[in-house]
Amino acid sequence: MATRPYSESLERLRAAGLRPTRQRLALARLLYGRGHRHVTAEQLHAEALAATVRISLATVYNSLHQFTEAGMLREVVVDPARRYFDTNVEPHHHFFMATDGVLQDISGKDVSITGLPAVPAGTELQGIDVIVRIRRN
Amino acid sequence: MATRPYSESLERLRAAGLRPTRQRLALARLLYGRGHRHVTAEQLHAEALAATVRISLATVYNSLHQFTEAGMLREVVVDPARRYFDTNVEPHHHFFMATDGVLQDISGKDVSITGLPAVPAGTELQGIDVIVRIRRN
DNA sequence: AATTATAGTTATAATAATTATAATATATTG
DNA sequence: CAATATATTATAATTATTATAACTATAATT
Numbered sequence: 001m002a003t004r005p006y007s008e009s010l011e012r013l014r015a016a017g018l019r020p021t022r023q024r025l026a027l028a029r030l031l032y033g034r035g036h037r038h039v040t041a042e043q044l045h046a047e048a049l050a051a052t053v054r055i056s057l058a059t060v061y062n063s064l065h066q067f068t069e070a071g072m073l074r075e076v077v078v079d080p081a082r083r084y085f086d087t088n089v090e091p092h093h094h095f096f097m098a099t100d101g102v103l104q105d106i107s108g109k110d111v112s113i114t115g116l117p118a119v120p121a122g123t124e125l126q127g128i129d130v131i132v133r134i135r136r137n
Numbered sequence: 138m139a140t141r142p143y144s145e146s147l148e149r150l151r152a153a154g155l156r157p158t159r160q161r162l163a164l165a166r167l168l169y170g171r172g173h174r175h176v177t178a179e180q181l182h183a184e185a186l187a188a189t190v191r192i193s194l195a196t197v198y199n200s201l202h203q204f205t206e207a208g209m210l211r212e213v214v215v216d217p218a219r220r221y222f223d224t225n226v227e228p229h230h231h232f233f234m235a236t237d238g239v240l241q242d243i244s245g246k247d248v249s250i251t252g253l254p255a256v257p258a259g260t261e262l263q264g265i266d267v268i269v270r271i272r273r274n
Numbered sequence: 275a276a277t278t279a280t281a282g283t284t285a286t287a288a289t290a291a292t293t294a295t296a297a298t299a300t301a302t303t304g
Numbered sequence: 305c306a307a308t309a310t311a312t313t314a315t316a317a318t319t320a321t322t323a324t325a326a327c328t329a330t331a332a333t334t
Contacts, residue, residue, distance in 0.1 A: 080320095
């Protein structure tokens with residue numbers, strides 16, 4: 001077969017220094033199986049259960065944080081009610097539709113921001129998030 | 138005196154169609170007394186108590202939402218753990234220092250963003266938030 | 275000014291997402 | 305395979321926020 005999702009996930013976890021447990025492998029496969037994704041803990045947990053992976057919500061939370069720590073995920077802060085995690089860790093931006101909670105990537109390549117002041121004295125730049133809020137019309 | 142914070146706040150509330158109650162007047166004075174501010178409900182409540190205004194946390198939450206509804210405040214989503222409200226409702230952006238939870242305005246006048254794709258079909262633009270995340274160094 | 279109706283405030287309980295805990299299970303290493 | 309280190313789990317705890325329902329203040333009307 002062309003792709004080998006199992007060993008890809010396994011290598012990904014090894015590279016991050018995370019033990020390839022049943023649960024982490026399952027999550028990695030769900031997350032990186034096909035294209036980039038934006039998930040909440042609840043969503044991912046529901047998906048795992050639907051795929052008959054036995055995993056607790058606590059482990060989903062733990063894994064999301066560990067993956068983020070390891071640079072495999074990035075958190076996107078757009079909704080005060082829940083935390084989103086993005087499998088795309090390249091610099092980029094987002095559309096966010098608040099009504100149905102859907103995030104969509106905006107490639108970072110073409111976007112440029114001019115006219116920003118220098119960061120305040122004693123601080124350094126960590127990153128720039130652009131959230132384009134949209135609604136159905 | 139040069140400024141008359143009392144009647145300013147009163148007029149502001151009247152204009153928004155909100156009854157100028159003791160509590161709302163006190164909050165308006167704290168919020169709009171001198172320059173723009175970024176507050177959380179807890180912070181504002183603590184400030185009010187420190188200023189010997191007797192007000193419950195529930196009323197602070199209610200008022201923040203009513204003020205926001207009335208266009209007197211704008212919510213800034215930057216921290217998954219708490220909700221910030223900004224007295225500056227003009228289009229503008231923010232520096233955010235996660236470690237100490239401090240927000241700082243970036244004037245919207247000089248900032249321009251190019252290369253953003255058109256909004257997805259069936260949606261309309263609601264607003265663009267730029268968050269420049271910084272940390273102490 | 276007194277009365278009535280409306281709206282606001284409050285203490286408290288409820289909610290919901292997330293995080294901590296401590297017992298159990300699994301994976302790795304020698 | 306035994307010993308050790310690390311993960312997972314169910315559950316409880318935590319935290320910010322929102323809902324509830326009794327009470328109080330404000331505004332409108334007489």
